[in-house]
Amino acid sequence: MKKFMNEVSKVEDEMILGLVKAYPQYLKKLDCGNVVIRSKRKENKVALISGGGSGHEPAHAGYVGTGMLDAAVAGAVFTSPTPDQIYEGIKAIANDAGVLMVIKNYTGDVMNFEMAAEMAETDGILVKQVVVNDDVAVKDSLYTVGRRGVAGTVFVHKIAGAAAERGEDIHKVQAVAQKVIDNVRTMGAAIRPCTVPAAGKPGFELADDEMEVGIGIHGEPGTHREKIKPANEIVDLLLDKILSDIDYTGGEVAVMINGSGATPLMELFIINNRVSDVLKEKGISVYATFVGEYMTSIEMEGFSISLLKLDEELKSLLDERADTPAFKA
Amino acid sequence: MKKFMNEVSKVEDEMILGLVKAYPQYLKKLDCGNVVIRSKRKENKVALISGGGSGHEPAHAGYVGTGMLDAAVAGAVFTSPTPDQIYEGIKAIANDAGVLMVIKNYTGDVMNFEMAAEMAETDGILVKQVVVNDDVAVKDSLYTVGRRGVAGTVFVHKIAGAAAERGEDIHKVQAVAQKVIDNVRTMGAAIRPCTVPAAGKPGFELADDEMEVGIGIHGEPGTHREKIKPANEIVDLLLDKILSDIDYTGGEVAVMINGSGATPLMELFIINNRVSDVLKEKGISVYATFVGEYMTSIEMEGFSISLLKLDEELKSLLDERADTPAFKA
Secondary structure, eight states: OOOSOSOGGGHHHHHHHHHHHHOTTTEEEOTTSSEEEESSOOOSSOEEEEEEEESSTTTTGGGBSBTSBSEEEEEEETSOOOHHHHHHHHHHHOOTTOEEEEEESOHHHHHHHHHHHHHHHHTTOOEEEEEEOOBOSOSSBTTBSSOOOOTTHHHHHHHHHHHHHTTOOHHHHHHHHHHHHHHEEEEEEEEEOOBOTTTOSBSSOOOTTEEEETOOTTSOOOSEEEEOOOHHHHHHHHHHHHHTTSOOTTOEEEEEEEEOBSOOHHHHHHHHHHHHHHHHHTTOEEEEEEEEOSSOOTTBEEEEEEEEEEOHHHHHHHHSOOBOSSOBO | OOOSOSOGGGHHHHHHHHHHHHOTTTEEEOTTSSEEEESSOOOSSOEEEEEEEESSTTTTGGGBSBTSBSEEEEEEETSOOOHHHHHHHHHHHOOTTOEEEEEESOHHHHHHHHHHHHHHHHTTOOEEEEEEOOBOSOSSBTTBSSOOOOTTHHHHHHHHHHHHHTTOOHHHHHHHHHHHHHHEEEEEEEEEOOBOTTTOSBSSOOOTTEEEETOOTTSOOOSEEEEOOOHHHHHHHHHHHHHTTSOOTTOEEEEEEEEOBSOOHHHHHHHHHHHHHHHHHTTOEEEEEEEEOSSOOTTBEEEEEEEEEEOHHHHHHHHSOOBOSSOBO
16 A cells, blocks of 8 residues: 555544635634534524535535534544534534535435534524435445435535525525435445555455446446546447437536546546537537536545536536635636 | 556546536546646636646646636646647637646656747747745755656646736736746655556665655655654654744644555545644744645655745635536635
8 A cells, every 4th residue: 555644543633634724714613523613603694514525525624614614523534423523513504594504415424414413402503404315326336225415515515505604594494405305416436446544445346458448436346347448438338328228408517527536637527528519419518617626535546427417506606706715716 | 457447548538528528517638739728718817727747636727617727738648748739728628818728847848848938939828837846855856957846736727827817917917927836835755656647667666664865746756765654643744844944933834645646535634634733833824725636647656845924915816716527615
């Protein structure tokens, strides 16, 4: 295992410390573990919390700030945060407007966030939740009942965060978050694996000419393996599945081309070149495109395409100001 | 060679097309090759142009927009753009206030930008230049006389761009750019090489336990190779050299922790954790930190640390609004 790190046991702690030291104007860390909240708390608005295992940076702590999250909770690499951690995060941001939990659909995450919510409700805190399940690749998976939550989660942070910042009540913010979930679909592929530091070796292996289609953000299996193809053909394969899941025809979309951690921007732009052309051919209008690393898998070399179908409400919320370490609008 | 790409001969063109299609609100491409300018031209200000070989994305086209560059020229991967290309870029942005070229110090880049400037001057265009040489690793190198220009170039784009946007004249913008160059120092290291598509194999090889210290942004040799060390010790090694080059004591700095393309954000934050601690110990105050991919080397796994010594003028320009695809402030 060749990584820029110190001790394996300190990877998550040093990472969160390094993040908070880079962006003190946005973030502070609670004393109770890897829980990050806004350095300037904003009262009288619905507070958003998200999180999950580490290894998906900048998700989720990089999205804490104006117009997005109020708190993010980071578990060990690819491991759900504990209910205690999440509970501390909820308490730190709770106010009379309530707390919305944005959970990616993994069995451990859902269970632990729900346990934390129960603890918070005992304290009289109003807690609601949404579960993101945007990955069209597989129906049930290694770690989920139902579809997995992947890069589309960032659109939920952005748009529900904007609604909360506008002062909408918790029912409205939850409804908007659910509308994003109902309208966003994602699928990915990878050509090189990633190594969880505590494991010390890659989570899977691929032959020199192979790719995993529909891969999850923990390197877990997708739909199948096949020989690597030209980028345009890989894009077509992924878009076919996404476009057959919702009818995007005639609509407007936001596009996210998400790098998995080790994919050069050069390749992500080559991918976007094809995505853009295919959408144009199909009469789907692109309202906004985001190319970069939004929901990574340590140093996996792969990418995902997310399409979010927009209406006037979602467009207006997408356009609202966001000011966080990893997402500015 | 395992990459998300189509034909080798189309990598640069498809990359630039994919970038411009992602960000039409910021960018448009000229018909004469991979030259990108602002989609909304701003007149009556000094116009900034930069560029170099492709493979350093988001540099430089990702920095075209309000408060930074007016044009960026992209050569083939790791190859200087041609004088003709640069000349077309200069002509497209020229106005009475003049054009400032921000050149990274590589022999080919300097020669071609200077030839382009001569062509433009024949047309009566006022052209000035600065040459960035922030890399403290090696004095002369494979492709340079003198030090190489690396990630510190992004600070030149940001700060000189802000001065130009404020309406300063070309002498002032050039002086501010030079002040950044005089006060920024960078050094990097890498643990995995990158592959230029046209070459089809890695530009160098490293043993499983080896790193290249002081590596350049084309994978060219640095000061030496040694066994990989814990991240904190690598940081100390690089910072020692940077801090012995300028006296930063008692001052304020902007810090850039730049990923080379395949380095996970997790590792960059672990690196920043140490950088932040060392600077604090030494009484150097951190005014702002930037962690991410700013000046990459395709999919090299490495990083660089840049420190820019600030005064009130540089702080004020660093804080000005920037709105580009890859840098927002």
